[in-house]
Amino acid sequence: MDKNKKKFDVWHVITISLIALYALFLLYPLFCILKESIIANGKFTVEYFIEFFSKSYYFETLINSFVVSVCATVVTLIIGVPLAYFYNMYEIKGKSIIQIIIILCCMSAPFIGAYSWILLLGRSGLLTNLIKSLTGFTMPSIYGFKGILLVLSLQLYPLVFLYVSGALKNIDNSLLEASENMGCSGVRRFFKIIVPLCMPTILASTLLVFMRAFADFGTPLLIGEGYKTFPVEIYNQYFGEVGTNHNFAAAISVIAIIITAIIFLAQKWASNHYSFKMNSLHSVERKKAHGISNILMHIYVYFIVGIAFLPQIYVMYTSFLKTRGYIFVGGYSLDSYKRIAGDLWNAIGNTFLIGGIALIFIIVVAILIAYLVVRRRNLMNNIIDTLSMVPYIIPGSVVGIALVIAFNRPPLVLTGSAIIMIIALIIRRLPYTIRSSVAILQQIPMTVEEAAISLGCSKLQAFFKVTVPMMANGILSGAILSWVTIITELSTAIILYNRSTITLTLSIYVQVSRGSYGTAAAYATVLNLITILSLLIFMKLSKTKEIAF
Incomplete structure (x- = not known):
């Protein structure tokens, strides 16, 4: 009886879990947006396409x-x-x-x-x-x-x-x-x-x-x-x-x-x-x-x-100009930075909290998908690979609207929360880390894992203890691109945010839309400094002086 009993395969469970997550947070929202485009007052119609x-x-x-x-x-x-x-x-x-x-x-x-x-x-x-x-x-x-x-x-x-x-x-x-x-x-x-x-x-x-x-x-x-x-x-x-x-x-x-x-x-x-x-x-x-x-x-x-x-140099420069109301006047000061001081830490905190949580999930999921795509090729894993690239080709505003339509009513209400922003960022920015992780894993021979397994490691242990460290540079390259695009995301965030989840990028946009260019420049300067710091940390960790995709 034990011989006929199938051995538990954790990767099979991971495959099914990933497909379920993509079905819930990608396919279902896209279906909802399709439904809303062709159903009006409970009836099928194509009038909106004709109107366009x-x-x-x-x-x-x-x-x-x-x-x-x-x-x-x-x-x-x-x-x-x-x-x-x-x-x-x-x-x-x-x-x-x-x-x-x-x-x-x-x-x-x-x-x-x-x-x-x-x-x-x-x-x-x-x-x-x-x-x-x-x-x-x-x-x-x-x-x-x-x-x-x-x-x-x-x-x-x-x-x-x-x-x-x-x-x-x-x-x-x-x-x-x-x-x-x-x-x-x-x-x-x-x-x-x-x-x-x-x-x-x-x-x-x-x-x-x-x-x-x-x-x-x-x-x-x-x-x-x-x-x-x-x-x-x-x-x-x-x-x-x-x-x-x-x-x-x-x-x-x-x-x-x-x-x-x-x-x-x-x-x-x-x-x-x-x-x-x-x-x-x-x-x-x-x-x-x-x-x-x-x-x-x-x-x-x-x-x-x-x-x-x-333009970036000039934005940094204008952040130190004196302002009277919304107008730049002669001289220099830190007035713009003083005005944003109350809201700045909230925006920075949201940027790092929402973006950081999204990045952690992106890295973990990208590693798992890379393994499934490269090491365990089959129909279901090919489906995951294809689904992972769908957000790559969809405008951010469409992703944002799809999520709002899908999750603004019971049984799962997420609209207005930080969770829906995190989900949107994961969906949108995951392809970058997946592609770089897949590329680096394809260059690592399977014999490395087989040697670890022969020494007593399980397949899961061999992958995470041996292969993943060897993938570090590829994962890091994709992660830095994902991270920087996360902290500068606007098209999806502007649809999903509220006052309690406002980020640095959204703060800049709000100030620009109000015509408050001094405070917008101050926010933009802070965001640029965070971006520069992120790149320097990446170059230090990867021990490289040059970056290429």
């Missing part, structure tokens, strides 16, 4: 999101790919500081960039007034399409830089030497050798940039003015001050899910088409450029990085 496509105003928001996302993606590729090439192939002075600045550019909340550029190039902006007083020339308006494109491009090009930097590190230097011996060098080598070798990674970064641009909520809300985009319209339909239509908001959300899913599948097909493996026996060695090429290269790197980081 029949009225030019609503359809234009979709076109606007597409146009600005495609343009931002193209610009980030034009900026990011050459920047990664110069940085990894040649000696650039101050490269360590440059990389930290590049990372900070993409790690800050996107709408902070929009707010910063308004302070610089807005109607009464610093540079706008300076240029007009010196030359008499009136700068073109920063608001609308141009402003959104500027902010998103400078915000998201670091993602391309980091992804392509990772790919360049995997190129074998002997390939480049061989191409150079055959007369293929310089610009020709870049397009003929480097770009094709990096194509899978370039496509991956293209998807990430497009999704981030398409789902961005804060930037078009602050700087878009009349240029309405998809996420903003979803928010307005659900929480607008003029009037709300929850069924219509749900219909727009379903359209967003379908569109992003199509884009994701197209990118996945393209990635598979260009898929190949590279093993770098001899890593690329940086060379020192000479003459005019060296000068132009440094000018390009410093100019791009400087322009992208300028």
